[in-house]
Amino acid sequence: MKISFVSFEVSPFVKVGGLADVAGALPKYLKKLGEECYVIMPFHKNIEDNFDTSKFEIVKKDLVPDSHKYKAPFSIYKSFLPDSDVKIYFLKTEGLFDSENVYEEENIFLKTSYFSDIALKTIKEIEPDTNIVHINDWHTSLIPVYLKTNYFEDKALGKLSTLLTIHNIGYQGVFAPEFIFQAGLPGYLFNIDALEFYGKINVLKGGLMFSDIINTVSPTYAKEIQTSEYGYGLEGILKIRSEDLYGVINGIDYNIYNPETDPHIFYPIRTYEDKLNNKIKLQEYLELPIKKYSTLISFIGRLFDQKGLDLISNVINYFLLADVQFVMLGTGDKKYERFLISLEDSFPEKVSINIKFDADLAQKIYAGSDIFLMPSRYEPCGLGQMYAMRYGTIPVVRYTGGLVDTVQEYDSETKKGTGFGFYDYSETDLLYTILKATYYNQKKEEEWKIIFKNCMQADFSYEKTAKSYVELYKKAIAKKFN
Structure with missing residues (x-):
């Protein structure tokens, strides 16, 4: 036809x-x-x-x-x-x-x-x-x-x-x-x-x-x-x-979003060590302190309520108390842009805010982050979580729309799953889920490597x-x- x-x-x-x-x-x-x-x-x-x-x-x-x-x-x-x-x-x-x-x-x-x-x-x-x-x-x-x-x-x-x-x-x-x-x-x-x-x-x-x-x-x-x-x-x-x-x-187009051949990322990703090396280079690139075992949390997208920016802005001061860094890339509602820039001023050692569209930097963030945030109010499908998983970054999502269909909650008994999520659109549930994922990243390295592998093996090809x-x-x- x-x-x-x-x-x-x-x-x-x-x-x-x-x-x-x-x-x-x-x-x-x-x-x-x-x-x-x-x-x-x-x-x-x-x-x-x-x-x-x-x-x-x-x-x-x-x-x-x-x-x-x-x-x-x-x-x-x-x-x-x-x-x-x-x-x-x-x-x-x-x-x-x-x-x-x-x-x-x-x-x-x-x-x-x-x-x-x-x-x-x-x-x-x-x-x-x-x-x-x-x-x-x-x-x-x-x-x-x-x-x-x-x-x-x-x-x-x-x-x-x-x-x-x-x-x-x-x-x-x-x-x-x-x-x-x-x-x-x-x-x-x-x-x-x-x-x-x-x-x-x-x-x-x-x-x-x-x-x-x-x-x-x-x-x-x-x-x-x-x-x-x-x-x-x-x-x-x-x-x-x-x-x-x-x-x-x-x-997603696996010919373009290929962690083994992507020219935009620092190192090809085949192993978990490759992932950590990208993380270190991203910290250096963004002028953040190089901390291999701190949890690097990222957000890439439009800065609007639909993407959960109201939730993020209300809990970020709390999860920054943990051993984490936060990287954001995107543009949108001016109130969120101003808030995030002021956050970077308050936490220069922990926060990198990039108010722009930059495809090259986006790839580097997908490749270098530990956790990708996507706490959407609604999400018809979502591509960010797929890009993140393709590069071994574990998504933290609100289970709605396509996020339900693409992110499987990790089960420590079966060792199956590709991320962590919550259902009620609430600040408490988002904060709990971020801290839960951070705990796995910092305290359960062997299980984190399993989730990393599960993400890398997920098939979202066209x-x-x-x-x-x-x-x-x-x-x-x-x-x-x-």
């Missing part, structure tokens, strides 16, 4: 979150399974700033959207995902995708709806024998809406099946009712059985209503979003469509993920034509 993978961000060209990693890796593994797959994304301005786009091939110029009211012409450029023969089409129109922040609020409906329509135009013009469109989050969720309204009788587009992947249901694309006309969609869609949502239009709701098959990025999260606690108002629709809702764990998606594509196609 031929698959069109449509995403607003694709690594390494533009990366904001985990979606970019999925979009940059999954199509390669689908191709390895024998499926034909290509990617479509906007030609964001920062692609030109960071890549040699002179090598991109111009496929077609000055096309106009068929439905959208914004009739600016667009051009199609072609390249390939790095180290592969998977085609990627960049859709460019002057002045629209030129923001440094690809998800900025200004004109975001115009950008995403226009992109959704011209993505379909690209399929029709360049890849008319496509079987299924794999769309991602609300930013491309108008694609199935267009297909089942404006293009229902189109010979090329009318036969397309759709799979919608929800990477984070907390982001839905909610706008005033009149925006429906800007997209060139019929006004009758503004009703409770289509796009209407508490007096506004909800783009993700449209994707849920009109896609053939829906999935999210872990089996546990697929169940959680059908509850009022995690569904963000869409739990009713998801319950109705529960027979078409699946959970597929994301993978081969399994890709096979699961192929089965979902088949279900979507069968549903379309039954």
Whole structure:
């Protein structure tokens, strides 16, 4: 079958979150399974700033959207995902995708709806024998809406099946009712059985209503979003469509995240001693005291409540009383940035705070840490815990969403398990779990080495993920034509 993978961000060209990693890796593994797959994304301005786009091939110029009211012409450029023969089409129109922040609020409906329509135009013009469109989050969720309204009788587009992947249901694309006309969609869609949502239009709701098959990025999260606690108002629709809702764990690209060959880390990791050597070099690199047997705890991610920063900020002064060091890398809420910087000022011998995005440093932290913190309020899948385990770093997590499906609590009797976790979203439980993991690290070295080995042997490769998606594509196609 031929698959069109449509995403607003694709690594390494533009990366904001985990979606970019999925979009940059999954199509390669689908191709390895024998499926034909290509990617479509906007030609964001920062692609030109960071890549040699002179090598991109111009496929077609000055096309106009068929439905959208914004009739600016667009051009199609072609390249390939790095180290592969998977085609990627960049859709460019002057002045629209030129923001440094690809998800900025200004004109975001115009950008995403226009992109959704011209993505379909690209399929029709360049890849008319496509079987299924794999769309991602609300930013491309108008694609199935267009297909089942404006293009229902189109010979090329009318036969397309759709799979919608929800990477984070907390982001839905909610706008005033009149925006429906800007997209060139019929006004009758503004009703409770289509796009209407508490007096506004909800783009993700449209994707849920009109896609053939829906999935999210872990089996546990697929169940959680059908509850009022995690569904963000869409739990009713998801319950109705529960027979078409699946959970597929994301993978990580083992060719990139390989502790034996990763050029970003200090030493290849094959043994526990290699791990400790990376730890010492990381301490030196970050100008922390070199303490081989102190527990080095890390956090990499966005500094928001969703990632558990409220819990961390309320307990960190307590666990810093132990023989530990803390390393943080990320950006986010200014109140957390300020708090963490002040913490570093108070504990310069124990704390390294890095308010930035730095892929090279991230790899060094994954390779050099003992414990990786991920106490999320909710977590659709999570990639950080997988990266950490790949480099032998033991995760401490709150068991929610994909963290339930990927981190197994260590059992000292069976010697099975890859980490430590807790269920209630509470400061007490987080602090207890951190201290428990620290105790194992400092007092039970032989068992810690077993957990290290269990993590290194865990399999989160994209081969399994890709096979699961192929089965979902088949279900979507069968549903379309039954």
